[in-house]
Amino acid sequence: MRWWQEAVFYQVYPLSFKDSDGDGFGDLRGIVGKLDYLNDGKGGGLGVDALWISPFWKSPMRDWGYDVASYDEVDPVFGDMEAFRDLVDGAHARGMKVVLDLVVNHTSDRHPWFAEARGSKDDPRHDWYLWAPIKGRKKPNNWVCLFTLKSAWVPNPATGEYYLGTFTPDQPELNWRNPEVKDAVYGIMRKWLDFGVDGYRLDVCTAYVKDAKLRSNPPSHRANPELFQRHVYDRNRPEVAGIFREMRALADSYPGERVLVGEAHGHDPKLAASCALDGEGLHMAFNFDFLHAKWGAGSFRKSAERWYAALGRKNWPNFTLSNHDQSRAAFRYRSDDPEVTDRRCRILAMMLLTLRGTPFVYYGEEIGMTCERIRKEALRDPLGKATWPLAFVGRDPERTPMQWSAKQGGGFTSGHPWLPLNSDWKTRNVAAQEADPQSLLSFWKSAIRFRKARRELVEGTIEFVTAPRGVLLYRRRLRDSELWVALNMSRWAVTVPVNGTKGAVLLETVVSSTAVADSTGNGHFLRLQPWSGAIVG
Numbered sequence: 001m002r003w004w005q006e007a008v009f010y011q012v013y014p015l016s017f018k019d020s021d022g023d024g025f026g027d028l029r030g031i032v033g034k035l036d037y038l039n040d041g042k043g044g045g046l047g048v049d050a051l052w053i054s055p056f057w058k059s060p061m062r063d064w065g066y067d068v069a070s071y072d073e074v075d076p077v078f079g080d081m082e083a084f085r086d087l088v089d090g091a092h093a094r095g096m097k098v099v100l101d102l103v104v105n106h107t108s109d110r111h112p113w114f115a116e117a118r119g120s121k122d123d124p125r126h127d128w129y130l131w132a133p134i135k136g137r138k139k140p141n142n143w144v145c146l147f148t149l150k151s152a153w154v155p156n157p158a159t160g161e162y163y164l165g166t167f168t169p170d171q172p173e174l175n176w177r178n179p180e181v182k183d184a185v186y187g188i189m190r191k192w193l194d195f196g197v198d199g200y201r202l203d204v205c206t207a208y209v210k211d212a213k214l215r216s217n218p219p220s221h222r223a224n225p226e227l228f229q230r231h232v233y234d235r236n237r238p239e240v241a242g243i244f245r246e247m248r249a250l251a252d253s254y255p256g257e258r259v260l261v262g263e264a265h266g267h268d269p270k271l272a273a274s275c276a277l278d279g280e281g282l283h284m285a286f287n288f289d290f291l292h293a294k295w296g297a298g299s300f301r302k303s304a305e306r307w308y309a310a311l312g313r314k315n316w317p318n319f320t321l322s323n324h325d326q327s328r329a330a331f332r333y334r335s336d337d338p339e340v341t342d343r344r345c346r347i348l349a350m351m352l353l354t355l356r357g358t359p360f361v362y363y364g365e366e367i368g369m370t371c372e373r374i375r376k377e378a379l380r381d382p383l384g385k386a387t388w389p390l391a392f393v394g395r396d397p398e399r400t401p402m403q404w405s406a407k408q409g410g411g412f413t414s415g416h417p418w419l420p421l422n423s424d425w426k427t428r429n430v431a432a433q434e435a436d437p438q439s440l441l442s443f444w445k446s447a448i449r450f451r452k453a454r455r456e457l458v459e460g461t462i463e464f465v466t467a468p469r470g471v472l473l474y475r476r477r478l479r480d481s482e483l484w485v486a487l488n489m490s491r492w493a494v495t496v497p498v499n500g501t502k503g504a505v506l507l508e509t510v511v512s513s514t515a516v517a518d519s520t521g522n523g524h525f526l527r528l529q530p531w532s533g534a535i536v537g
């Protein structure tokens with residue numbers, strides 16, 4: 001087993017995690033100050049093993065750091081190189097890995113490369129980006145800018161051309177067919193691997209290569225997320241596999257298994273699976289299917305089985321329920337009854353930590369942070385602004401500040417937070433949940449510890465077992481040891497046969513004899529209250 005197969009990953013969205021200097025924006029020193037919360041290296045803290053940190057490089061913040069103006073300089077909003085050093089060293093000292101977000105499908109239009117490239121067709125950097133001539137009023141093709149929902153082609157009068165900007169018009173796309181671009185990116189990768197980071201999350205990596213002829217995408221009937229196009233020419237080109245192989249070879253040339261986690265740009269698990277190339281490509285790529293799965297045992301089972309089938313035997317799975325681009329799980333699976341929402345969050349935690357594959361947790365998920373409508377004047381995300389008043393299309397609601405305590409600013413900032421805190425911050429926060437052994441946070445801690453203590457959950461095989469309606473039941477087996485996970489996602493109390501076990505409840509989502517295992521002459525049964533789960537051994 002490799003560390004990245006065993007680790008529990010935790011995504012930090014640095015603007016919203018912890019502000020150390022009172023300017024209202026989270027920063028690197030803020031993260032350093034919270035390392036013990038994440039894992040103090042002595043068995044305390046949440047217990048996560050690896051941090052994926054969203055970008056903190058110099059940026060005009062049109063896409064809040066996903067528009068990089070220098071891959072070598074920390075943006076002053078986040079701090080400086082010394083803070084970055086302390087973050088990496090501090091995490092390592094506690095046994096945590098640090099994975100950076102590498103955003104190289106595009107740069108910011110403020111990156112010096114683009115400033116040079118856009119000036120003249122003769123500039124040596126011109127061919128580092130993607131261009132098409134301006135001819136009359138017709139755009140070069142039908143590719144769409146995802147955040148403005150207009151054409152992705154942005155006029156550049158100086159050269160009489162358009163450049164391509166699929167995200168915001170301020171994020172010109174690099175020309176990955178140019179070997180100089182590859183060399184430059186690989187140089188950046190080496191630089192921070194040399195510095196000591198443990199790998200990269202590769203932003204929209206399946207979009208690096210575009211069709212050489214810039215053909216229009218064929219139509220699709222799906223509005224979301226495809227915007228009525230089948231994205232066969234503006235992303236998902238087969239040539240990208242060659243880049244993944246090169247990147248893997250680069251990562252493998254370092255000691256300590258530096259990891260590459262791809263963001264496959266699309267919902268199809270097959271696309272994510274295709275990034276791994278049977279051990280020669282990316283170590284993992286995100287499968288976003290759970291972010292769109294309906295609540296219910298059948299729905300999660302089907303989704304997981306599809307993912308495992310797509311991966312085949314040689315590629316390693318991972319699971320995620322929330323990130324900075326999608327509504328949080330606690331919001332998606334909410335109920336009018338907050339008690340039920342809380343119970344569902346526990347079931348999700350147990351599922352995420354016990355399915356076969358690497359779990360990725362999003363900051364705040366461990367305290368059940370939710371999403372709220374944000375008033376127009378407070379919106380920060382370009383997508384949110386473009387789609388207002390359609391609440392929750394934009395991404396601000398899932399990026400609100402971490403709720404640390406009931407102190408002013410939620411313990412996130414002593415100043416004015418860059419995005420409003422969720423309205424429940426006074427009651428739903430880390431301090432309150434740390435003090436309560438029955439809280440969701442306390443459950444996450446126990447569940448993470450349990451996962452670490454039981455190799456079945458990391459190394460073992462997984463097999464789904466037929467169960468009463470509403471129950472997701474699977475066994476994890478390693479040699480002759482077996483654990484059964486039973487998740488009752490329904491509103492009814494159920495009795496689940498767990499005959500392969502000794503009938504001992506080892507972990508339960510709600511402590512209050514929610515789960516009782518008993519044996520009759522006919523074997524073991526587990527009784528589960530509505531919306532509850534248990535691990536039985």
Ligand code: GLC
Nearest residue numbers: 063066103167203204324325
């Ligand atoms: C990825 C990021 C998203 C960003 C986009 C453009 O999808 O997760 O936040 O806006 O790429 O970089």
